[in-house]
Amino acid sequence: MAKVLIPTALRAFTDGSSEVEGAGKTAGEVITAVTESYPEIQKHLFDEEGKLRSYVNVFIGDENIRNLGGLDAPVHEGDVVTLVPAIAGGRP
Template identity: 70%
Template sequence: MAKVFIPTALRAFADGKAQVEVGGATAGEVVAALAELYPDIRRHIYDAEGKLRSYVNVFVGEEDIRNFGGLGAPVPPDGEVTLVPAIAGGVAGALRAAPRQTDGIVRSKAAGRKR
C-alpha cells in the first residue's frame, strides 16, 4: 500500500485526513484509488475529460512524476505519493473592462477569456 499525503485544500473531501493508504503500482493508479475512495476529491483532481488537472502535481517520494514517466511512474509498495497544488492565477485581460460585481460573487463565465 502506498501512503498518499493530501494537501490541506483537499482534506475536507477526505474525511479530514492528511494521509491515507491506498493500493496501486503507478502514480496514476494510486491517484485513481484515492479518487475512488473519496469521490468528492475527484472534481478537484481530474478535469471533465478525466485527465489530471494541470495544476495538480504528483510527487513520488521527492520526485515530481513529470520527470520520470508521468502517471506511469512506478510507486514502490511502501512508497509515498504527495499531491502538491500548483498555485497560479492572475488578472485576465477581460477583467480590465468588466464592471465591478456588486453581489460579492464573481461568476465563472465572464466573456473574453484570455490565456
C-alpha cells in the first residue's frame, strides 16, 4: 500500500483528503486504485483515451516517474506517491 499525496486542486474529489492510499506494484496500478476509490478524480488524471493527462506529474519520493519508466515505475511498500500538477495554458 502506498501513500498518495493529493494536490489542493484535486482534494474536492477525495472528500477533502490530502493523503489517500492506493494498492499496487506500479505507479499506474496505485493511481488506478485511487481512481477506483474516488471515481470523480478519474477525468482530471486521465484523458478520454486513458492516458495520463499532460499536466499530471507523478513523483515517487523525489523522482518523477518519467525518469523511472512511466506508469510502469515500481512502487514499494511505504513509498510516497505525489501527484503534482504542471500548470499550462495560453491563448489560441
